[in-house]
Amino acid sequence: MEKIIEVRGISKIYEKRKTKEKIHAVRDVSFHVNRGEVLGLLGPNGAGKTSTIKMLCGLLESDGGSISINGLDICKKRLKALEHISAVLEGNRNLYWRLTVRENLEYFAGNRGYSRKQIADQADKLLEQFNLKEKENELVNGLSRGMQQKLAIAVALLANTDVILLDEPTLGLDVEVSYELRNILKTIVREEKRTIIISSHDMPVVQELCDRAIIINKGEVVIDDRVENLLKLFETRAYSIKLGEQLSPEQEKKLLSIFPLSAYKASSHETIVEVNLEHGQDIYELFDLLKEEGTMVESIDRITIDFEQVFIQIVKGGKTLEMAPFVQC
Template sequence: MEKIIEVRGASKRYVKRKTKEVITAVNDVSFDVHRGEVLGLLGPNGAGKTSTIKMICGLLKADEGSIHIHGYDINKKRLKALKHISAVLEGNRNLYWRLTVRENLEYFAGNRGLSTKQVENQVEKLLAQFRLKEKENELVNGLSRGMQQKLAIAVALLANTEVILLDEPTLGLDVEISYELREILKTIVTEEKRTIIISSHDMPVVQELCDRTIIINKGTVVVDENVDNLLKLFETRAYSIKLGEPISDAQASRLLSKFPLSSYKNDNHQHVVEVNLEQSDEIYDLIDIFKAEGTVIESIDRTAIDFEQVFMQIVKGEKRYEMA
């Protein structure tokens, strides 16, 4: 697949004002974004994800490494590179609150060199698609957060760039608006065929929309893999063990020591251990814990797993993830 963004060895450091301590936020990060794909760029708070996003958008300059967009080095040919990407950053910072909905669309189109007449039909389409037509003459500062977020994404689409970066598109939205926005994004993915980068803590968004995911933890890339492949792999390792009796404190301690991400439910006469095995032969270690005290195993079943569980297991594992 053709590469539209290339990140090579990007690093970013900060110096604390008081202590002068040097903090490495991003450490030798490299990855590609391919034309037409939907990429999830993820990471826990403080992992270096936000700094990476800002470097891609040209808001921060990498201390080492390079970032190319459509072949242009963002540090050397910044304006040419940024012509190919538009971004919706967390906090709706790309809207003018004292302009109306329609005025925002027309203003930012003008910033890209497009006249009101040139974008007239597209503006009408976006107002309808994002259900903003009834609000077109209202000031942005009077809109709900959900309406503001929808408008911000509409503005990004109107720019007609090859790449759209959405930073936390559903953050702080109620369930109804979050669902509506996910449905709109699905339509955009299907119909627009643009390259989209989504940074989000809303894992259903990632699971439903993204083809591939990059997870950054402690400043480095720990995962660069297809979403479906990750789900399938972790699904084969997830087990639910139903027991005929409670386990002892000693067994519980051994269980958590050997399998830190395991859980044990002991209520309503149900005794169930949920566990994810990194290696298939670890099933014998698990059984030995129950065998040591003669605990009856009633059933062992594979369990379904969602992307949020995958993400947490990778991040808490605190090691670089590799496909088998």
């Protein structure tokens, strides 16, 4: 597949003002984005994800390595390279609040060299697609947070760049608007085959929209694989075990020490252990633990997990990081 973005060994170091201590926010990060792909760029707070995003957008200069967009080095040919990417960054900095909805579309398209006439039909289509047609003559500062976010994404799409970067596209939106926006983005992905990078803590967005996920933790890439592969990897090891009685305090303590990602749920109705078995022999260790006090097992079922669970296990799982393959797709 053709690569539209190549990131090679970038790094970013910050210096604390008072102590002059150097903080390595990004360490030798490398990855690529294929043309027409929807990529999830993920990471917990403080992982280096935001710095990576800012370097991709040309808002921050890397301290090492290189970034090329459509074959153009972002350091050597910054303006030319940035013509190929548009971004909707977290927060309300993507629009002019004193302009109307349509004026925002026309203004930002004008910055990209398009006349009103050139973008008129596409602007109308986007207004209809994002359910903003009735609001086209209203000032942006009078719109709801959800409408502002939808307009910001429409502005990015109207730029007709090779790559669109969406940073937390559903942040701060209520459930209904978030669901609506996901459906709009799914339609755009399906019909227009755009190259889109999505950074989000909203895991349903990643699971529904992204082909591949890159997870950054502690300034380094820890996972680069297709979303479907990651789901399969963890799904085959996640089990729910129904017990005939509750575990003793000693058993519960031992369970959590051996399987730190396990969950133990005990009530008057049932006792359930949910556990991720990383290695084939782990099942024997689990049954040895139950056998110690004669705990009866009533049933064992494989758990269907979602991408949020995958993300948590990768970031916090310790051993799980070793299990996950590093694959360049």
